[in-house]
Amino acid sequence: MPKITEILLDCDNTLVMSEELAFEACAEIANEILAKRNITDRYTGEQLIQDFVGQNFRGMMISLQAKYKFDMDKEEFEHYVKEEENKVIAKLEAKAKPCIGANEELEKIQKSGKYGMAVVSSSALRRVQASLKKVGQDKLIAPNHIFSAASSLPKPTSKPDPAIYLHALDRVGKKPEECVAVEDSKSGALSALRAGIPVIAYVGCYHGDEKRAEMAKQLSDLGAKVIMKDWAEFQDCLAQIEAL
Template sequence: MPKITHILFDCDNTLVLSEELAFEACADIANEILEKNGIEQRYTGEQLIGDFVGQNFRGMMVSIQAKFNITLTPEELEAYVKEEENRVIAKLEAKAQPCVGVTEVLVRLFAEGKYGMAVVSSSALRRVKASIKKVDQDKFFPEDHIFSAATSLDKPTTKPDPAIYLHSLKVIGKEASECVAIEDSKSGALSAVRAGIPVIAYVGSYPTTEKQDEMAKTLLDLGAKVVMKNWSEWDDCIAQIEKMDSSL
């Protein structure tokens, strides 16, 4: 088996604490759509996270249309997608913070140069770039190694579709077995697993120990290889992956 040469990072709540900020903006727009269609239910950002974490806004809108039996025209959908992107980016540029401990790991990985590094996200490219720039992580990732399921593909999609991981592998010229993905959500982990990439399940951004334990079990059941509760565990987690790899 080839050795691990590249680390593929999810962005939201893996590199940057962005999910809560983003879902605030998503909830505002989702509620506008529900109200416009005469539907009484309203979402908080927290409720949207519970239902749709790991999906991008376009994927959420598809799910909401199916759930409430409403139809947006392609033009309406595109307008809402653009509006959501603008509102989320404004929130991120004002408030985004890095996930605890990740920047220290990135600094060391970048200095060592042992692994190539890329970002593979469901979120729109403008949003991903705004997130990592706000927290001063953009310097660690080459411009052509930042990938978005919403933007980088000919046909926009969202995780758990593996398309964005397959696309990123093609662009960086690597096999799935030469990479490791770090993912915090069900849809993200499934996307990487379906692309054949070993997954480290990062659960440190979940708010309680109970939720972290619950997500750890869920992501392992979906095919993740190792659980990381804090970025301080990085060396041990990547060593476990490489040990598994060498034993195959």
């Protein structure tokens, strides 16, 4: 296997504990959309996470339309995409925290000089930038190495589509086997695996041992090579992949 020279990092709940904050804002907007159509179901942020974790808001709205059998025209769709982005960013700028140990490991990677780093996210670019800035990770990742499935591609998409990972590979000038991706969700792991990139599955963001064990199994079953329960294990996990 060629030498790994690039670490590709998911953002939400991999680097920054942002999903719960984001899904709070998403739930407010999803409920507004449902109420407007006289659909009585309502979501909490927690329920949205269970149904749609790893999808960006565009993907979620497409799934919501399919589930409740209604259509949004492009203008309304884009209005809500922008509104969601603004609400989420406001929450992130107020409350986002780094995943435990992530900053320390990113600093070690940067200091080692052995690996490049890029962020590969489903979320809108403004949201990713706000998250990284709030927790101080913007100083560790080059601005032109932040890639968003919602903003960086000619046609917006969402993980598990591999398009954003293929785009990132092209931009950083690496082959899939020269990279490793760190992902916490099924859709994220699938996106990287479909692009041919080995995956370290990070489960430290999930609450409780039972949930962590369940996600570890699901992500291993998909094809993730190594499970990382804590960012302190990153160097060991990377060494395991490099030894394959």
